[in-house]
Amino acid sequence: MFKIALHGSSFVSSQVGYQPPGSWDECVTALSQYFQPITTFEQRFDDLLKRVKELGFSCMDVWQPAELNWQWATLEHIEIARRVIDRQAMVISSLAGEFGTTREEFDSACRLASAIGAPMLSGTTALLLSDRNFVIDRLEAYDLRLAIENEVEETPQQILQQIGDTGRGRLGSALDTGWWATHHYDVVKAITELKEHLFHVHLKDVLPGDEHINCGYGKGCVPVVDCVETLMKMDYTGILSIENHALDHDPGSELVAGRKLVEKMISS
Numbered sequence: 001m002f003k004i005a006l007h008g009s010s011f012v013s014s015q016v017g018y019q020p021p022g023s024w025d026e027c028v029t030a031l032s033q034y035f036q037p038i039t040t041f042e043q044r045f046d047d048l049l050k051r052v053k054e055l056g057f058s059c060m061d062v063w064q065p066a067e068l069n070w071q072w073a074t075l076e077h078i079e080i081a082r083r084v085i086d087r088q089a090m091v092i093s094s095l096a097g098e099f100g101t102t103r104e105e106f107d108s109a110c111r112l113a114s115a116i117g118a119p120m121l122s123g124t125t126a127l128l129l130s131d132r133n134f135v136i137d138r139l140e141a142y143d144l145r146l147a148i149e150n151e152v153e154e155t156p157q158q159i160l161q162q163i164g165d166t167g168r169g170r171l172g173s174a175l176d177t178g179w180w181a182t183h184h185y186d187v188v189k190a191i192t193e194l195k196e197h198l199f200h201v202h203l204k205d206v207l208p209g210d211e212h213i214n215c216g217y218g219k220g221c222v223p224v225v226d227c228v229e230t231l232m233k234m235d236y237t238g239i240l241s242i243e244n245h246a247l248d249h250d251p252g253s254e255l256v257a258g259r260k261l262v263e264k265m266i267s268s
Contacts, residue, residue: 001266002236004259005093006052007202007243008063010251021247031066042080049088055255060090061122061241064097068116070108078115085116093239094122094147094174094200101126103134110142122147122174122200122241128162136167147174147199154183156193163197172197178204178243181222182212188223191230198236203227203258204243214246216254217261224258228265 015030016022022030035044048067052060062068068081085092095118099109106127113121121144128135128148139146148162148171156173163171173194180190191198205220207213217224231240242258244251 002201002231002238002240003059003091003093004057004262005059005061005091005239005241006055006057006255006259007061007096007241007245008048008067009061009096009245010243010255011048011051011063012066012245013247014250016247018247018249024247027247028065032069032072035067036069036072038074038076038080041077042084045081046084046088049084049090052090053088055252056259057242058089058091059093059239061094061096061239062092062116062118064095064099064109064112064123068095068112070100070105070112073112078112081116092116092118093241094118094120096122096174096241098123099125099127099146101130103127103131106135107138110138110144113144114142118144120145120147120199120239122202122239123149124151128171132164132167136170139170140168145170145172145199147172149174149202150176150179150190153179155185156190159194160197166197172199174200174202176202176204176243177222177224177227178202178206178212178214178220181206181220182210188226188230191227192234195234195236198231198238200239200241201227201231201236202241202243203262214244214251216244216251217258224261225265228262232266 095113205222208221
């Protein structure tokens with residue numbers, strides 16, 4: 001059975017405030033600036049993991065654009081993060097986000113993921129298209145897998161093309177249910193079409209339309225229950241990450257409700 005995690009992007013708007021909501025870029029910048037100072041990093045990262053535990057999760061995807069970014073994380077940041085993770089007994093399911101466009105940037109992302117005990121990168125890197133062999137070699141060197149997240153892709157075939165020959169088993173899919181719905185693609189069909197390559201699932205609900213507005217499960221157009229049932233029927237054993245990066249309200253209660261819904265389904 002799959003393991004349930006909490007996706008760190010769910011806290012994206014926490015430093016901007018929810019009314020009126022900030023733009024996505026404003027929220028990411030504010031959160032990154034909040035975590036970056038080394039003098040306050042330990043307390044703030046510790047508070048983050050405590051918040052995850054308060055919501056009932058013992059496993060999380062650390063969101064690298066803001067909470068621990070390979071672009072600004074020093075050795076001291078990484079040592080502190082490792083100490084906090086151990087102290088809070090948190091399982092890190094992936095380093096999530098974007099992993100650069102150059103060899104140096106991708107190597108930095110891999111080094112960070114490995115240092116905090118993440119077995120996987122879940123997100124995107126343009127380097128996969130321009131320097132595929134290097135990406136696969138670095139993944140092997142750090143004993144990582146890359147779960148490619150669908151964002152701009154409009155069909156699973158575009159993800160399958162990137163996975164290709166699986167890069168010696170290092171490449172797979174981080175299936176984001178919300179993005180498939182935003183692109184008006186049948187989400188359950190996408191799951192079945194990518195089932196042989198699923199490393200990670202971002203279980204997200206979104207409002208109908210083209211703007212990719214996150215919401216609590218059952219409030220949008222993603223058939224969340226059908227998605228979970230499909231994963232259960234196919235004996236999916238990867239990570240199912242509860243994600244809700246709402247900008248206009250604190251999604252905490254919705255994250256708890258989402259976790260309880262999935263836990264009830266897999267225990268029945």
